[in-house]
Amino acid sequence: MSYLRSAAFDEAGYVVLDSYDQSKDPQEWLDLEFVDWKSSGDTRFAPLTSAAGEMECNGFWNHTPPRTDKDGVWVTANAEKAPHLVARATEPGANLGRCRVIELQPNEYASALYNLHQDDNNRLNPDGTGWIVRGFFNLSDDPDSVLILREDRFNPDTEIRIPLAAGTQAIVDTQRFWHAVWHRGPEPRYCLITSWESGPELDAYVASHHGAPQTANYPLDSAFVEDAQTEVRRRLAERAAALAAKGKAPTADRGAED
Numbered sequence: 001m002s003y004l005r006s007a008a009f010d011e012a013g014y015v016v017l018d019s020y021d022q023s024k025d026p027q028e029w030l031d032l033e034f035v036d037w038k039s040s041g042d043t044r045f046a047p048l049t050s051a052a053g054e055m056e057c058n059g060f061w062n063h064t065p066p067r068t069d070k071d072g073v074w075v076t077a078n079a080e081k082a083p084h085l086v087a088r089a090t091e092p093g094a095n096l097g098r099c100r101v102i103e104l105q106p107n108e109y110a111s112a113l114y115n116l117h118q119d120d121n122n123r124l125n126p127d128g129t130g131w132i133v134r135g136f137f138n139l140s141d142d143p144d145s146v147l148i149l150r151e152d153r154f155n156p157d158t159e160i161r162i163p164l165a166a167g168t169q170a171i172v173d174t175q176r177f178w179h180a181v182w183h184r185g186p187e188p189r190y191c192l193i194t195s196w197e198s199g200p201e202l203d204a205y206v207a208s209h210h211g212a213p214q215t216a217n218y219p220l221d222s223a224f225v226e227d228a229q230t231e232v233r234r235r236l237a238e239r240a241a242a243l244a245a246k247g248k249a250p251t252a253d254r255g256a257e258d
């Protein structure tokens with residue numbers, strides 16, 4: 001047995017859908033209740049679903065009984081305030097796990113690279129069922145901020161940069177890619193993030209919105225990228241030294257979300 005995966009993700013590992021007309025919807029995300037949740041960068045999250053419908057963001061595997069990132073339960077207080085967001089999350093008709101709005105404060109490119117992580121969406125996911133991927137629907141208009149994807153954490157040549165104008169819709173195998181967002185600001189960035197199970201429903205949704213890998217990368221000067229990479233190596237070495245001084249080994253630097 002193996003996981004059911006969408007053909008759309010087989011080659012590139014991500015797709016960008018047709019842009020959504022975000023301007024026609026109210027800014028529901030500004031009305032939601034946010035909770036502090038440690039992630040990569042300076043973030044807060046507003047859960048639309050959670051493991052039991054509570055106003056919290058913990059992984060479903062940290063609940064009793066532990067389970068995978070499927071069958072999210074609506075957090076009524078937030079879901080009621082965001083009917084457009086709920087409609088967009090449920091439109092694919094695929095099994096939906098965690099669904100939340102992230103608020104990310106501005107950061108630096110080097111900090112985003114330092115925060116690169118792979119998600120753990122498929123923990124406890126039963127073999128033979130659909131592989132869990134994640135939708136990123138940008139709500140605020142951040143055309144010069146980018147979702148960074150890397151096949152190889154330390155190789156900038158593998159870097160995909162998806163610019164985050166309002167209405168940008170990407171679906172990513174976030175357990176495959178190292179990923180983080182470089183958000184230039186100055187205002188916070190808001191994005192709807194949803195875990196979906198791969199399968200025929202998600203395939204049909206991707207096809208109907210013309211999902212495909214982007215054809216051009218957001219341009220960055222190569223010297224700028226290399227300088228940031230050097231800074232990341234310096235920070236990682238510094239962190240390893242600090243941990244060694246405490247007698248601890250460096251652990252995988254995995255952020256919780258996004």
Ligand SMILES: [Fe+2]
Nearest residue numbers: 119174257258
């Ligand atoms: Fe993530």
